[in-house]
Amino acid sequence: MPRQTDTKEKIDRAAMRLIAAHGVDAISMRDIAREVDVSEAALYRHFKNKESLVWELFRANYEALAEELAAAQEARQTLADKLGAMVRVCSELFDSDRDRFVFMLLAQHIQKIAPNDYVPALPLLLERALEAAIVRDEIPPQDASLSTSMVMGTVLQSALHCLYHRPEALKLTPFAPTIADACGRIVQLRQ
Amino acid sequence: MPRQTDTKEKIDRAAMRLIAAHGVDAISMRDIAREVDVSEAALYRHFKNKESLVWELFRANYEALAEELAAAQEARQTLADKLGAMVRVCSELFDSDRDRFVFMLLAQHIQKIAPNDYVPALPLLLERALEAAIVRDEIPPQDASLSTSMVMGTVLQSALHCLYHRPEALKLTPFAPTIADACGRIVQLRQ
Amino acid sequence: MPRQTDTKEKIDRAAMRLIAAHGVDAISMRDIAREVDVSEAALYRHFKNKESLVWELFRANYEALAEELAAAQEARQTLADKLGAMVRVCSELFDSDRDRFVFMLLAQHIQKIAPNDYVPALPLLLERALEAAIVRDEIPPQDASLSTSMVMGTVLQSALHCLYHRPEALKLTPFAPTIADACGRIVQLRQ
Amino acid sequence: MPRQTDTKEKIDRAAMRLIAAHGVDAISMRDIAREVDVSEAALYRHFKNKESLVWELFRANYEALAEELAAAQEARQTLADKLGAMVRVCSELFDSDRDRFVFMLLAQHIQKIAPNDYVPALPLLLERALEAAIVRDEIPPQDASLSTSMVMGTVLQSALHCLYHRPEALKLTPFAPTIADACGRIVQLRQ
DNA sequence: GATGAATGAGTCTTCATTCAT
DNA sequence: AATGAATGAAGACTCATTCAT
Numbered sequence: 139m140p141r142q143t144d145t146k147e148k149i150d151r152a153a154m155r156l157i158a159a160h161g162v163d164a165i166s167m168r169d170i171a172r173e174v175d176v177s178e179a180a181l182y183r184h185f186k187n188k189e190s191l192v193w194e195l196f197r198a199n200y201e202a203l204a205e206e207l208a209a210a211q212e213a214r215q216t217l218a219d220k221l222g223a224m225v226r227v228c229s230e231l232f233d234s235d236r237d238r239f240v241f242m243l244l245a246q247h248i249q250k251i252a253p254n255d256y257v258p259a260l261p262l263l264l265e266r267a268l269e270a271a272i273v274r275d276e277i278p279p280q281d282a283s284l285s286t287s288m289v290m291g292t293v294l295q296s297a298l299h300c301l302y303h304r305p306e307a308l309k310l311t312p313f314a315p316t317i318a319d320a321c322g323r324i325v326q327l328r329q
Numbered sequence: 330m331p332r333q334t335d336t337k338e339k340i341d342r343a344a345m346r347l348i349a350a351h352g353v354d355a356i357s358m359r360d361i362a363r364e365v366d367v368s369e370a371a372l373y374r375h376f377k378n379k380e381s382l383v384w385e386l387f388r389a390n391y392e393a394l395a396e397e398l399a400a401a402q403e404a405r406q407t408l409a410d411k412l413g414a415m416v417r418v419c420s421e422l423f424d425s426d427r428d429r430f431v432f433m434l435l436a437q438h439i440q441k442i443a444p445n446d447y448v449p450a451l452p453l454l455l456e457r458a459l460e461a462a463i464v465r466d467e468i469p470p471q472d473a474s475l476s477t478s479m480v481m482g483t484v485l486q487s488a489l490h491c492l493y494h495r496p497e498a499l500k501l502t503p504f505a506p507t508i509a510d511a512c513g514r515i516v517q518l519r520q
Numbered sequence: 521m522p523r524q525t526d527t528k529e530k531i532d533r534a535a536m537r538l539i540a541a542h543g544v545d546a547i548s549m550r551d552i553a554r555e556v557d558v559s560e561a562a563l564y565r566h567f568k569n570k571e572s573l574v575w576e577l578f579r580a581n582y583e584a585l586a587e588e589l590a591a592a593q594e595a596r597q598t599l600a601d602k603l604g605a606m607v608r609v610c611s612e613l614f615d616s617d618r619d620r621f622v623f624m625l626l627a628q629h630i631q632k633i634a635p636n637d638y639v640p641a642l643p644l645l646l647e648r649a650l651e652a653a654i655v656r657d658e659i660p661p662q663d664a665s666l667s668t669s670m671v672m673g674t675v676l677q678s679a680l681h682c683l684y685h686r687p688e689a690l691k692l693t694p695f696a697p698t699i700a701d702a703c704g705r706i707v708q709l710r711q
Numbered sequence: 712m713p714r715q716t717d718t719k720e721k722i723d724r725a726a727m728r729l730i731a732a733h734g735v736d737a738i739s740m741r742d743i744a745r746e747v748d749v750s751e752a753a754l755y756r757h758f759k760n761k762e763s764l765v766w767e768l769f770r771a772n773y774e775a776l777a778e779e780l781a782a783a784q785e786a787r788q789t790l791a792d793k794l795g796a797m798v799r800v801c802s803e804l805f806d807s808d809r810d811r812f813v814f815m816l817l818a819q820h821i822q823k824i825a826p827n828d829y830v831p832a833l834p835l836l837l838e839r840a841l842e843a844a845i846v847r848d849e850i851p852p853q854d855a856s857l858s859t860s861m862v863m864g865t866v867l868q869s870a871l872h873c874l875y876h877r878p879e880a881l882k883l884t885p886f887a888p889t890i891a892d893a894c895g896r897i898v899q900l901r902q
Numbered sequence: 903g904a905t906g907a908a909t910g911a912g913t914c915t916t917c918a919t920t921c922a923t
Numbered sequence: 924a925a926t927g928a929a930t931g932a933a934g935a936c937t938c939a940t941t942c943a944t
Contacts, residue, residue, distance in 0.1 A: 145924080163354030167918060177926050179920080184924095188918065284490055284504060288511050291486025292479045299478035313475060320479050323514035334907065358935060368909045370937080375907095379935065527903080545736030549939060559905050561941080566903095570939065666872055666886060670893050673868025674861045681860035695857060702861050705896035716928065740914060750930045752916080757928095761914065 146184045148174045151237070153195055158240035162192055196245040199238055203231065204259040211263065217271040218318075218327055224264070225293060225318040229310040232297050240301065243294065261286050268325060277325045289321045337375045339365045342428070344386055349431035353383055387436040390429055394422065395450040402454065408462040409509075409518055415455070416484060416509040420501040423488050431492065434485060452477050459516060468516045480512045528566045530556045533619070535577055540622035544574055578627040581620055585613065586641040593645065599653040600700075600709055606646070607675060607700040611692040614679050622683065625676060643668050650707060659707045671703045719757045721747045724810070726768055731813035735765055769818040772811055776804065777832040784836065790844040791891075791900055797837070798866060798891040802883040805870050813874065816867060834859050841898060850898045862894045 152173035156165045167188055171178040185191035210223040232239045268282040296317050300308040343364035347356045358379055362369040376382035401414040423430045459473040487508050491499040534555035538547045549570055553560040567573035592605040614621045650664040678699050682690040725746035729738045740761055744751040758764035783796040805812045841855040869890050873881040 161352070161354060163352060166916075168916080178918085179927080180925050182919070281504075281507070283494065284487060284507065285511075287486045287490035288483045288508065291482035291484070291489075292515065293482070295478045295482025295485065296475060298482075299475055303474065313472075316472070316475065317479065320476075320515045323517070324483065324511045326514070336907075357933075359933080367907095369935085370910080371908055373936070543734070543736060545734060548937075550937080558903095560939085561906080562904055564940070663886075663889070665876065666869060666889065667893075669868045669872035670865045670890065673864035673866070673871075674897065675864070677860045677864025677867065678857060680864075681857055685856065695854075698854070698857065699861065702858075702897045705899070706865065706893045708896070718928075739912080741912085749928095751914085752931080753929055755915070 145174070145176060145180070149176075149181060149184055149191075150195060153191060154199075154241040155237045157192070157244060158237040161244055192245065196242065199242050200245075200260065203227075203242065204263065207260065207263055211267060217267060217274075217276045217325070218322055218329075220267050221289070221321045221325075221327075222315070222318040225321065226311070226314050228293055228297070229314040229317075232300070232310045236301070239297065243297070261290060264289060271325070277327055280325065285325050288324050292321055292324065293317060336365065336367060336371065340367075340372060340375055340382075341386060344382060345390075345432040346428045348383070348435060349428040352435055383436060387433065390433050391436075391451065394418075394433065395454065398451065398454055402458060408458060408465075408467045408516070409513055411458050412480075412512045412516075412518075413506070413509040416512065417502070417505050419484055419488070420505040420508075423491070423501045427492070430488065434488070452481060455480060462516070468518055471516065476516050479515050483512055483515065484508060527556070527558060527562070531558075531563060531566055531573075532577060535573060536581075536623040537619045539574070539626060540619040543626055574627065578624065581624050582627075582642070585609075585624065586645065589642065589645055593649060599649060599656075599658045599707070600704055600711075602649050603671075603703045603707075603709075604697070604700040607703065608693070608696050610675055610679070611696040611699075614682070614692045618683070621679065625679070643672060646671060653707070659709055662707065667707050670706050674703055674706065675699060718747065718749060718753065722749075722754060722757055722764075723768060726764060727772075727814040728810045730765070730817060731810040734817055765818060769815065772815050773818075773833065776800075776815065777836065780833065780836055784840060790840060790847075790849045790898070791895055793840050794862075794894045794898075794900075795888070795891040798894065799884070799887050801866055801870070802887040802890075805873070805883045809874070812870065816870070834863060837862060844898070850900055853898065858898050861897050865894055865897065866890060 149170060153165075153170050156169055156173060167178050167181055170191075171181055181191070185194065206227055207224055210227050211220045214220045214223050228239075265282050265286040268277070268280075268285055271277045272279055272282065296313060297310055300310045300313075340361060344356075344361050347360055347364060358369050358372055361382075362372055365371075372382070376385065397418055398415055401418050402411045405411045405414050419430075456473050456477040459468070459471075459476055462468045463470055463473065487504060488501055491501045491504075531552060535547075535552050538551055538555060549560050549563055552573075553563055563573070567576065588609055589606055592609050593602045596602045596605050610621075647664050647668040650659070650662075650667055653659045654661055654664065678695060679692055682692045682695075722743060726738075726743050729742055729746060740751050740754055743764075744754055747753075754764070758767065779800055780797050783800050784793045787793045787796050801812075838855050838859040841850070841853075841858055844850045845852055845855065869886060870883055873883045873886075
């Protein structure tokens with residue numbers, strides 16, 4: 139069995155690109171089919187329906203990112219290093235594959251659609267790191283859940299900053315240290 | 330002189346509520362009409378089409394918020410006070426009218442649709458405050474544009490924190506001081 | 521009671537202009553109202569509905585033209601003179617009020633809509649003139665009904681010739697003698 | 712290789728029949744779909760939209776007729792023969808397929824909709840034949856363009872004569888020689 | 903005599919999806 | 924694995940018309 143997955147990969151990419159650009163609701167199966175240059179019916183050979191196309195795509199990417207972030211985090215000891223590593227991983231994903239990154243951003247609210255019990259691992263990862271840091275007294279006691287939101291907002295909005303701002307292909311990675319520092323200050327990292 | 334009706338206001342509210350809940354593309358004119366309990370055609374007496382319904386709604390709210398934020402800011406001298414005031418204004422809007430707040434959040438990307446020359450006053454407001462604070466040496470030199478994004482991300486994601494988290498009607502205002510402090514640290518407010 | 525008919529006349533003109541330009545089915549009550557700059561509802565003060573608006577307009581114009589043609593015809597003795605007079609009347613109407621002329625052309629098939637017993641006087645007028653001319657031996661025996669159609673087609677298509685052809689405002693009257701002669705030859709006027 | 716269907720042909724026929732009977736603007740896609748007994752959406756697999764449905768239909772028929780008339784004309788030497796042949800071709804089309812003929816008549820003004828550069832070959836064909844006949848001294852010098860209009864009007868109105876007049880299915884072909892003779896007299900064919 | 907608001911039926915068109923081939 | 928044809932439901936929007944004011 140040769141590279142039969144060829145078409146599926148093309149669909150994945152096209153769907154991510156289109157959804158990143160216009161949002162889930164704004165794109166149609168026809169749009170995707172046209173982009174890949176197959177018939178609409180062909181899409182249904184690879185995905186049960188539109189909903190599961192989006193969901194599977196989201197889930198695969200989300201889990202991959204969560205795993206990478208978890209690995210990056212576990213490899214570091216201090217919260218400072220953890221934050222630095224997480225911001226760097228996100229920045230590199232953004233710079234290497236904007237479509238994928240933005241797709242995941244936009245697909246966040248997809249969780250309404252998704253099987254209810256699906257636990258969004260990503261914010262939890264950060265929240266637990268913060269809780270551990272409180273215990274280790276790296277940061278003062280605080281509402282870890284709120285801090286998680288603030289840190290995530292900082293990172294995500296920085297990505298949007300690059301996305302929308304003037305020189306079309308502004309990279310995020312160069313800002314990663316600055317952003318990580320800011321995140322450290324949000325959670326009041328000692329030092 | 331024909332009857333004065335409050336239909337337009339009802340449409341405004343219904344549209345904001347529905348869009349806040351599901352996004353612009355996911356709701357139909359029919360949805361709005363049903364919510365208001367008028368015919369679809371009635372909507373078109375008050376708005377030229379769906380696009381301008383969303384745009385007019387967005388614009389009116391956006392300008393009102395921008396003005397309020399500008400006023401809040403101008404009334405304060407220090408960046409610390411300005412940040413505190415701005416966060417408080419946002420928090421109060423969120424708590425008093427979530428639909429309106431979230432509608433504006435979701436409608437951000439609407440600017441693609443909008444007349445291209447429309448200047449989003451809101452982030453600029455903050456950016457200029459930061460630039461002035463740099464000049465006044467309240468904060469160290471920094472990329473004011475990036476800092477703006479990070480501060481905004483912090484506030485917005487905090488709102489989403491309240492929106493999505495467990496006790497259904499979690500209020501944002503109580504967190505306002507905490508958030509404002511975090512914003513101060515992001516931009517490295519002295520003391 | 522002063523010139524209360526002001527509005528009605530404006531509606532008449534606007535309707536004729538629009539229908540002449542786009543056809544009955546292509547224009548809406550709204551189009552007419554906008555052209556006259558009154559509300560749509562105002563139209564219904566002057567006409568029962570769209571159908572009767574078109575019908576009344578058609579009928580008034582049609583009868584006026586029919587009367588004028590009848591008068592022109594009765595004032596002449598020979599078929600040659602009658603044909604000349606009829607072509608001249610049509611040409612002058614076309615040149616003085618294209619909208620009215622074209623409106624009548626397009627509204628011809630309106631007779632399906634109209635009270636069934638309405639007798640289109642116009643072709644009959646010509647047909648009887650031809651029959652009389654046959655009796656008087658001005659023209660040879662022939663199918664008067666077919667000849668009527670051919671003569672009318674000649675006149676009408678000449679009008680369309682002026683309407684569509686290059687110099688925008690080509691007048692029909694200068695061609696009237698040529699057209700009348702051609703009509704004479706169609707019916708084989710002696711001499 | 713998916714099933715070959717005859718749906719497109721059925722749509723063609725139904726559209727021509729309905730348009731011939733009621734005019735382009737009076738018929739809806741739904742009307743056509745119902746006549747063919749398919750869903751409305753099915754129409755859009757065969758035509759991009761209503762406009763192009765009408766245009767493609769018109770264009771194909773128009774070109775076919777133009778070619779046939781050109782061939783008929785080129786096969787004859789004298790203007791008398793050319794006129795006779797052209798009238799006969801038109802008459803036979805009318806008698807064999809009224810819907811098609813009338814559709815083309817009604818669709819004439821469609822050229823406003825059409826790509827502006829579309830050259831209506833049909834009247835030009837006749838106009839050039841007249842110009843050549845003038846050169847060959849078969850007919851006296853005259854405004855060939857006006858004569859073209861008069862000849863066409865004669866033929867077309869004769870068709871309408873058959874269409875509207877009393878015995879429902881009156882044939883045009885029997886009148887063809889009479890009509891052709893009349894056309895000859897319009898242009899003053901010698902003898 | 904005129905108006906803005908409203909409506910139900912209808913317009914063209916696109917959607918996600920299915921199915922025979 | 925892939926396709927063109929087909930569909931029912933829904934999309935945005937327009938229509939002719941009515942009605943309270």
